[in-house]
Amino acid sequence: MNQGDLSNQQWEKLKPLLPPLKPRTGKPNHDHRQVVNGILWILRTGAPWRDLPERYGKWQSVATRFYRWQKAQIWPSLLESLQGSADQQGKIDWEVPDRRWQCDSCPSTCCRRKKRRPSLRKTRSFPWWF
Numbered sequence: 001m002n003q004g005d006l007s008n009q010q011w012e013k014l015k016p017l018l019p020p021l022k023p024r025t026g027k028p029n030h031d032h033r034q035v036v037n038g039i040l041w042i043l044r045t046g047a048p049w050r051d052l053p054e055r056y057g058k059w060q061s062v063a064t065r066f067y068r069w070q071k072a073q074i075w076p077s078l079l080e081s082l083q084g085s086a087d088q089q090g091k092i093d094w095e096v097p098d099r100r101w102q103c104d105s106c107p108s109t110c111c112r113r114k115k116r117r118p119s120l121r122k123t124r125s126f127p128w129w130f
Contacts, residue, residue: 002037002055004037004040004041004044005037005040006036006037006040011033013082013085014036015032015033017081017082018032018036018074018078019072019074029065030061030065034055034056034057035056035057035062035065038053038056038057038059038062039062039065039066041056042062042066049062049063
């Protein structure tokens with residue numbers, strides 16, 4: 001297991017939520033765990049599919065499975081199931097703090113600055129008296 005890959009505990013939670021390994025038609029899929037770890041590697045690094053390390057399988061297979069599951073709405077159902085179980089265990093706090101009045105504590109990059117009026121010199125043509 002490499003750094004960033006799913007642990008055994010994480011995999012046991014995720015495994016029953018995935019589609020069956022052997023599809024109704026065609027040849028059996030590659031191991032779901034290897035493919036999911038490859039997808040997580042792509043998401044974590046932001047690399048293109050072609051740069052996927054060989055330990056995760058062929059990049060074409062991993063990319064195809066990702067897009068097939070996306071089309072079949074597997075990812076939203078996974079998120080919903082995992083959030084639901086974590087919520088039942090009390091591991092999610094759904095309270096969102098009201099941050100409208102806390103601009104003094106946040107960095108300047110998250111607050112909008114006031115727009116300045118344009119300079120008269122830039123808006124008027126030459127000569128200025130026309």
